[in-house]
Amino acid sequence: MAAEDQAPRTKPHPDKSKKRKKPKKDKWGQPFSVAAAEEPLVEPEQEPPAEDVEAAAEAEETAAAAEGYEPGKVVASGLPYTMTEVEIRKLFEWYGPLRSVQLSRFPDSGNFRGLAFVCFESDEVAIKSLELDGFKIGNRFMRVERCRVTASSNRKRKAEFQADPDKSEGCLSAYVGNLSWNVTEKDLQDFFKSSKIASIRFAIDKRTGGFRGFCHVDFQDDESLEKAIGMNQSELQGRPVKIAYSVSNRG
Template identity: 75%
Template sequence: MAAEDQIPRAQANPEKSKKRKKPKKDKWGQPIAAAADERAVEQVQEQETPEEPAVAAAEVGEGAESYECGKVVASGMPYTTTEEEIRELFDRFGPIRSLQLSRFPDSGNFRGLAFVTFESDEVALKSLELDGYKIGNRFMRVERCRITASSKRQKKTEFQSDPEKPDGCLSAYVGNLSWNISEKDLRDFFKSSRIASIRFAIDKRTGDSRGFCHVDFEDDESLEKAVGMNQSELRGRPVKIAYAIINRA
């Protein structure tokens, strides 16, 4: 017997003996990307949860996670899916209060992830029936939208009632904004007021909007008009408008 025939096959072919890493698949058997993408939904929720007054949460069971009331997150959709198609898909369960599509910051294209907020938590729970629904050549995942650690921390610091107007205040806090809101959108929204400047809050790590801004007005009358528009809808979201708190060192 030749010497090479006496060598165990695993030793003779060390490269073949190495176990190939099997591609990871989701719960429907569809291949998914590397480990970095496994937390994509969680990361997007962290980045796109605007800093706004606390929303009601529903908890199931002792020690269970907390979820945003009436809100679900749909992921795994084809990038070609339109807002109209998503709205039509979820509208069958009940009235939709807002629909927020997540987009790639560089191209602005849809990234297959959307946040759907219904009028009630009961309707949101019914929409979970779409979990595993095939859309295009992919299987969509629908789950309740968790209250992230960042939003929990935010709740501890944000005011539960509107702050009183500080002396000399000409600025307003504007929250619960859509991630892709523009300065033009805000100027059109506050068209009855005279705006001096708009200061968006930007995430230093990602460069994306943090979901709120401060608007400086030219006169007190303009500020009062703006604050009077609190909870008015802008791009499908009820906007929080309050007097800006002046931070003193």
């Protein structure tokens, strides 16, 4: 008998050679490829809850204040006198969104003095912008450093949480805050055109010579003062202006 006749004869399964492996499925019951199966499943990123974002921002501000710095704020000095606010914004916005840019100017001429305060929406971004320290613009090297907390900034921060002061006897002055850095005396005279103004006193930073964003307006009579107080939160140059009775320790 031939050797092949002695081998056990087993009938192959009719579909064995054509049988396909059952496709693997993910946890949602959908099939995925072998290549995909070899890679770990990555869940899509989700934005953190708003509460977490606010808590993180508060933590940043607390940490910055503890170190003696204004949260999210840097000082840029050594800038060319010909540089504009638009150019400064463009330079720093590369690192992240800004809250404000304040240019320090010479009191007599009003010309830019090469010093600017840049406030970011995040203290983390402000720290990253310190990379610009030593950056050359034209023939000058700019200096960028974190803005230190001053006594005036502490008073301003505390005042934000205080109620508006009551009118004192004989008061004819109003505190006018949240003003644009570019506001002029004429702008304020036009703003309070229905009142009789005696004088306007702009608040100037003694260290930098820059405008601090608020002023005191003295009126000629009580009626003019009350008209001005009634304009609280009215808009001037795109900003809601804070107007309250002036107190002796302000300014």
